[in-house]
Amino acid sequence: MSAAKALLFVESNTSGTGRLFARTARTMGFAPVLVTTRPEKYAYLAEADAPEVVVVPRVDEDELHALVAARWGGAAGVAGITSSSEYFIATAAALAARFGLPGPDAASVRAARDKSWQRQVLAAGGVPSPAFRAVSSAPEAVAAAREIGFPVVLKPVDGSGSVGVRACADVAEAGSHAALLFASGGEGARVLVESLVAGDEFSVEVFSGQVVGITRKHLGAPPFFVEAGHDYPADVPGNAAAALVDSVTRGTALLGLGWGPLHWELRMDHEGRAVPMEVNPRLAGGFIPELVRHAQGIDLIRETLRLVVGQEPELAPSRRRHASIRFLFAPGAGRLAEFERVPEALGLADVVEVSAYRRPGDEIDVHGDFRDRIGHAVACADEAGTAARAAERARDTVRVRIDAPVSAVEADGAAPLAGAREGAA
Incomplete structure (x- = not known):
């Protein structure tokens, strides 16, 4: 029996779908390989089913081309090349193209990484823009x-x-x-x-030009835009849904991003226009692909990998339910002491997952972006409101306890601060 072909990932996202991409590649019969300059960034590499790791001095297209040719014989030993990190998708696409393997147009992906270019193209094409x-x-x-x-x-x-x-x-x-x-x-x-466009925020998940569904996004406190939760599929009026689909359909064509997954983020303004905030030439983050899988039975990670290895994706829903995620946040900066009451949260009705991204002893900082999320709760139900409320109950059940950080005074030998802070995540 011949050895499984390698499926190469050029770097990865550090949480969320990076681990799931590698696991899925293995279940599909491929040998996942992570090519990275810094393997220590990826906590999931410590797990039993971690992919093979190849460490390189830098992510350079020419050097990676030589590596793939020498180590795997190019397309003879490699089924596909991709990345789950937005920063490396263009490099992976260009590398795949040099070996005749499937992938998006590298030039279009690279151009779309520039949000000012996105704005110019969409505005010139008549898509609502700030x-x-x-x-x-x-x-x-x-x-x-x-x-x-x-x-x-x-x-x-x-x-x-x-x-x-x-x-x-x-x-x-x-x-x-x-x-x-x-x-x-x-x-x-x-x-x-x-x-600043005021209004409800949504994302639209697109796959090779086809709209898969609409996600309602819940944001944290201003002035930042930290995503605190998602509901999929969004319970949204028909006129708003039509406006969202129209903006992303036209925008996808204008930007030349017709291959593979896209994650559009938009706001509905007071005039009822769907105004794109940005488009990412990759699968959604924030575990939205998992919500799609729970709600509709569509595994976007698997379908992306099917496309990467030259197979036809299967995007027909096998069920029609609703899924919600709510993220866990620490009550402040400091050293993580404990996640408490996780079993109680997981035992609540309709809750399907409660996960922590950080471990006791980890130092926690507050950044005002996705790095502030330290865990999540996911719920799935037949009704949108039921799923959302279940995820919120699970989030509120978990207690995150943070040891008070060492102050400058304490560091100089003064009396220590009081023990710990805790709060609902």
């Missing part, structure tokens, strides 16, 4: 914000996971956040300044 400017310095950001009018949103043009995304209410906030973004972005950094 006012926006791409800038190269903090003073330019302040001037653009004044011109657009407050409140505005500032974000890196090539970010992901809401990292660096913040609403700014005035000149002082815009100037301060712009300075932070440019300081952390390095030479050549660019920032997008755009008008």
Whole structure:
């Protein structure tokens, strides 16, 4: 019996679907291989069913091409090449194309990583868009914000996971956040300044041009845009659903992103327009693919890998239910002491999963983005409201206990702070 062909992942996302992609590849009969510069980033590599790991000095298309040719004989030993990380999808696509393997158009994916380019193409094509400017310095950001009018949103043009995304209410906030973004972005950094679109937020999951479904998104407290939960499929009026589908269908064609999974994020404004916030040329994060699987029986991870290895995807729903996720957050920064009452949360009606991403002893920081999520609860039911309430009950049942952080005074030898803080996640 011949050995299983390798299915290569060029880097991975650090939580969520990265582990699931590798597991699914193995169940499909392939040998998953993670090619990475820093394997220590991926906690799931410590698990028994972790993929093979190949460490490289850097993710460079030419060097990876030589590696694949020498180690696996190119397409003779490799079934497909992809990535679950938005930052590396274009590289994986270009590498796959050099071996004649399936994948998205690398140039279109690379272009779509630039959110200012997305804005220009969508606005020129008549898709509803906020006012926006791409800038190269903090003073330019302040001037653009004044011109657009407050409140505005500032974000890196090539970010992901809401990292660096913040609403700014005035000149002082815009100037301060712009300075932070440019300081952390390095030479050549660019920032997008755009008008804040008020309204309910949704995502639309698209697969090779076909709309799979609509997700309602729940955000944390402003000025950040941390996603605190999702409901799938969204219970949304017909006119809003039609507007969402119209915007993403036209936008997908304009951006040339007709191969594989896309994750659109949009807001419904006060005029009933579906305004794209951004599109990501990858599967949704935030465990949305798992919600789709629970609710409709469509395994988007498996179907993505089927496409990657040249098979036809199967997107017909096998059931019609509703699934919701609510994320767990720490009550503040410090050292994680314990997740408490997890068994009680998991025993609640309609709850199908309660998971923690961090372990006792881990240091917890507050960033204002996806990194603040330290666990989740998922529920599935026949009705949308039932699933949402069950996920919320499970979230509220779990207690996250955080040891108080060491203060500068304590570090100098003063009396220690009180023991611990705890709160509903």
